[in-house]
Amino acid sequence: MALIQANNISKQFGGIAALKSINIEVEQGEIRGLIGPNGAGKTTFFNVLAGNYTPTAGTLLFAGSDIGKLSIHERVSLGIVRTFQNIRLFSSMTVLDNVKMGYHARTSSGWLATAIGRRWVFDEEKRLKENAISLLERFGIERIADEQVGNLSYGHQRRVEIARAMAAKPKLLLLDEPAAGMNDTEGQELVRHIRDIRDQGVTIIIVEHDMRVVMSVSDHISVLAHGEIIAEGEPEAIQGNQRVNEEYLGKGSAAC
Numbered sequence: 001m002a003l004i005q006a007n008n009i010s011k012q013f014g015g016i017a018a019l020k021s022i023n024i025e026v027e028q029g030e031i032r033g034l035i036g037p038n039g040a041g042k043t044t045f046f047n048v049l050a051g052n053y054t055p056t057a058g059t060l061l062f063a064g065s066d067i068g069k070l071s072i073h074e075r076v077s078l079g080i081v082r083t084f085q086n087i088r089l090f091s092s093m094t095v096l097d098n099v100k101m102g103y104h105a106r107t108s109s110g111w112l113a114t115a116i117g118r119r120w121v122f123d124e125e126k127r128l129k130e131n132a133i134s135l136l137e138r139f140g141i142e143r144i145a146d147e148q149v150g151n152l153s154y155g156h157q158r159r160v161e162i163a164r165a166m167a168a169k170p171k172l173l174l175l176d177e178p179a180a181g182m183n184d185t186e187g188q189e190l191v192r193h194i195r196d197i198r199d200q201g202v203t204i205i206i207v208e209h210d211m212r213v214v215m216s217v218s219d220h221i222s223v224l225a226h227g228e229i230i231a232e233g234e235p236e237a238i239q240g241n242q243r244v245n246e247e248y249l250g251k252g253s254a255a256c
């Protein structure tokens, strides 16, 4: 069974049809790339999956259950976790504290209880810190655990954001342009991290304009243009697809 099954999803903003009856199925354990020109509807689709937007039409199944009416928080509790195109970290907090916040994302109490300072909270706090540090180690950023996030490069901030998302124990991780602001070396490291995340059983959908990253990491790619899926297939087939080249790849997207 597909983990995500989006059936005939449409999203209209006034006169703008951002998504036009699109169908996408993503299998458990898959890394799915979602590419397309600016304004194609990629972020809108993420917002529909994550619960930020209610689709104008269509149904959305997660592991076979209809999640169309669930709130963002309910979807996070089910394991649907995202990162943002415009990084949304707490910039005045440290890397470690940002990642610790991720552990609370699936519960409604958490951070408040920590602030209240009940006795058990100290043990909980210690466990959280250990877990957060081991996540930072996995992403190779434990050295900057105590740095304030606002002082970091974009590349490091994006890694922190992914580490924080992983703290929420996702089943489906939505990555919105994770390579933006990264150099080639960081991009290739990102590819390794994304594969590592998948190898732990997490299904991933990645929106990305950096073709080196998305072509090397994705099992399958869906191409959106003006709100429609214009092609779907393995990276090699997508690179050789005439329509995709005419509408996107041939028009100055980051080189393969």
Ligand SMILES: Nc1ncnc2c1ncn2[C@@H]1O[C@H](COP(=O)(O)OP(=O)(O)OP(=O)(O)O)[C@@H](O)[C@H]1O
Pocket (backbone or CB within 6 Å): 013, 016, 017, 018, 036, 037, 038, 039, 040, 041, 042, 043, 044, 045
């Ligand atoms: N909240 C909104 N209100 C009105 N129009 C919107 C809104 N969000 C998106 N749109 C419009 O919907 C269309 C799809 O936008 P979307 O941001 O999903 O594209 P995208 O593929 O993510 O683009 P990019 O690669 O530039 O991020 C665009 O025409 C955009 O202007």
